[in-house]
Amino acid sequence: MEQEKRFEPYRYLVVSVANVICAMCFGKRYEHDDQELLSLVNSAEKCLLSFLQRRVKEHYKTYDENNIRDITDSLIEQCLDKKLGTTTATQIPKEKIVNLVNDLFGAGFDTITTALSWSLMYLVTYPNTQRRIQEELDRTIGRERRPRLSDQGKLPYLESFILEMFRHSCFVPLAIPHSTTKDTALNGFYIPKDRCVFINQWQVNHDEKLWKDPETFNPERFLSADGTKVNREDGEKVLVFGLGKRRCIGENIARGQVFLFLATLLQQLEFSVCQGSRVDMTPLYGLTLKHKRCEHFQARQRFPTKGRS
Numbered sequence: 401m402e403q404e405k406r407f408e409p410y411r412y413l414v415v416s417v418a419n420v421i422c423a424m425c426f427g428k429r430y431e432h433d434d435q436e437l438l439s440l441v442n443s444a445e446k447c448l449l450s451f452l453q454r455r456v457k458e459h460y461k462t463y464d465e466n467n468i469r470d471i472t473d474s475l476i477e478q479c480l481d482k483k484l485g486t487t488t489a490t491q492i493p494k495e496k497i498v499n500l501v502n503d504l505f506g507a508g509f510d511t512i513t514t515a516l517s518w519s520l521m522y523l524v525t526y527p528n529t530q531r532r533i534q535e536e537l538d539r540t541i542g543r544e545r546r547p548r549l550s551d552q553g554k555l556p557y558l559e560s561f562i563l564e565m566f567r568h569s570c571f572v573p574l575a576i577p578h579s580t581t582k583d584t585a586l587n588g589f590y591i592p593k594d595r596c597v598f599i600n601q602w603q604v605n606h607d608e609k610l611w612k613d614p615e616t617f618n619p620e621r622f623l624s625a626d627g628t629k630v631n632r633e634d635g636e637k638v639l640v641f642g643l644g645k646r647r648c649i650g651e652n653i654a655r656g657q658v659f660l661f662l663a664t665l666l667q668q669l670e671f672s673v674c675q676g677s678r679v680d681m682t683p684l685y686g687l688t689l690k691h692k693r694c695e696h697f698q699a700r701q702r703f704p705t706k707g708r709s
């Protein structure tokens with residue numbers, strides 16, 4: 401992406417994140433202009449389901465028990481496993497495979513895209529924060545190699561930025577609705593059977609009793625006084641992956657993915673918006689809170705990449 405040209409980042413993020421979940425589930429990635437993937441990420445659920453059905457069917461045809469390629473193969477293996485009796489609770493019925501892959505897609509695609517999209521919004525709104533992350537990357541990783549998952553834990557400022565992005569945007573504000581299966585008493589409150597219950601993550605992340613100036617975006621709140629460590633206790637107060645038995649099963653993948661995308665992007669690129677433009681951070685209501693798309697992003701390459709001008 402050349403300097404001075406403007407672009408809308410969401411459409412690139414969406415395909416990049418879809419490629420990660422496609423790689424995990426189907427061992428396959430797509431080009432950014434692939435029509436099948438584009439229609440999938442830009443359209444309704446029905447289209448996604450038939451795409452997933454096609455991929456699972458292909459996997460059944462080419463399945464080889466000695467070469468498990470991805471999550472779909474692994475689910476097929478589990479489903480075909482003769483050692484497990486059909487009555488075993490852990491055995492997966494064949495028709496459930498598409499539903500399981502659909503769950504992983506639904507839960508792990510929009511959430512990560514939204515996290516990255518909010519991250520870019522904060523980075524262009526707070527250029528000093530962006531610069532400080534880049535200085536940390538230059539100091540710790542340098543420019544000769546790409547960031548790796550094993551660098552997680554070595555970049556306290558980037559980690560604090562991610563925690564603050566999760567806390568401040570709190571883009572899954574009420575988690576996923578659940579229902580009580582019996583009359584329940586919780587902290588002295590009575591909740592009858594069959595009541596819809598939500599976890600109000602937004603309230604926790606913006607509670608004045610827990611956070612100083614909760615409406616201020618301030619990654620430093622998670623850093624030790626000398627800026628070299630993340631305060632784990634404060635980090636654990638941020639509530640974005642739900643709670644209890646049904647909390648997010650993809651939390652580790654999500655934290656790793658957001659870290660790796662941001663470290664890689666910020667090592668290479670500096671993001672801004674065109675002079676005179678401003679991003680609109682007003683959250684738009686939904687299961688995941690989005691922001692208005694911004695067409696005025698710019699990206700400047702921070703240093704020449706080997707083999708490219």
Ligand code: HEM
Binds near residue numbers: 515640643646
């Ligand atoms: C930043 C990214 C993510 C966020 C903020 C997030 C957040 C959440 C939340 C709030 C829930 C509901 C928990 C509850 O009801 O208490 C959930 C459930 C779930 N998440 Fe995530 N998630 C993310 C990424 C992922 C990824 C990458 C995957 C899988 C690859 C995933 C898979 C799931 C699944 C399968 C559930 C349902 C768990 C159940 O019902 O038992 N999530 N997630």
